[in-house]
Amino acid sequence: MSGNDRKVVLVVRKTRLEELIARFLTADQARFYVEHLGADFSDYEREHAAYQAARATATQTLERWGRYQIVDRSFLPNFLFGTADIVAALGPDGLVANTMKYLDGQPLLGLNPDAARHDGVLLPFAPGDLARLLPEVAADRRAAKAVTMARASLPDGQVLHAVNDLFIGARTHVSARYEIATRERHERQSSSGLIVATGLGSTAWFKSIVTGALAIAGSFGSPTTGGDYTALPWDARALRFAVREPFPSKTSQTSLVCGGLNGGEILRLRSLMPENGVIFSDGIEADHLDFNAGTEAVIGIAERQGRLIV
Secondary structure, three states: OOOOOOOOOEEEEEOOOHHHHHHHHHHHHHHHHHHHHOHHHHHHHHHHHHHHHHHHHHHHHHHHHHEEEEEEHHHHOOOOOOOOOEEEEEOOOHHHHHHOOOOOOEEEEOOOOOOOOOOOOOOOHHHHHHHHHHHHHHHHOOOEEEEEEEEEEOOOOOOOEOOEEEEEEEOOOOOOOEEEEOOOOEEEEEEOOOEEEEOOHOHHHHHHHHHHHHHHHHOOOOOOOOOOOOOOOOOOEEEEEEEOOOOOOOOOOOOOOOEEOOOOEEEEEEEEOOOOOOEEEEOOEEEEEEEEOOOOOEEEEEEEEEEEEE
């Protein structure tokens, strides 16, 4: 299969304005709610207009290309991508990560709908670049950057992948209770859950956890050893994990609160929570694995990698 025979899947998301209208039924009621709180409703309108213009530009290119499909982010957990599909995500950056974890080697293009609004770390292209890029990607003439993924698996065969990070903990704001084991170390813990980050994720949530922990330790006079924090490369065959707010007690320990996994190493977690235990990835709580009493989760590096076109 070559050239225009390959289908292009454009992944989009609702704007904040669309989400407000879905909640309040009309734009006028949404405006009243936002402005009643003293916020600037015009910012929502500008963001929406820019996104719709970017979507129109991308769609015009796809209409000239041939086979294409537009998919909203909310349908990704149940959408089946073809092995030969070319995938494009129309920003923001998080949408690229949300999309990539459902792919298995398909090339992914990150399109920035509003360069003045989005940092674009994962969005190197503008919608207007799509017409130039598609023939190159279809002919495999475009370079791609490998992105390591994390993988959580349960004994019943359920699997969840992560491009940035996995969260393992309680659904609500209560303590998560579980057993954690890696290499020869094992203990019971009570915490706000833990994060397992990939190389890409080590630049995001995981970095925030480390930065906060070092700042708190420093405020109590503890030396912040280790120097400046250094993130992993995106393609590093390694993961990092950190426990959030571990609590020491007669039945919970706090010696295994951070570490790394390399190559085939795994992290084992067994839930001690009767209900509301979850594992989700990349901030998408709706697509989660239940992690309740007795369930053992195995965390490691995924075999498949993301393929971000650059």
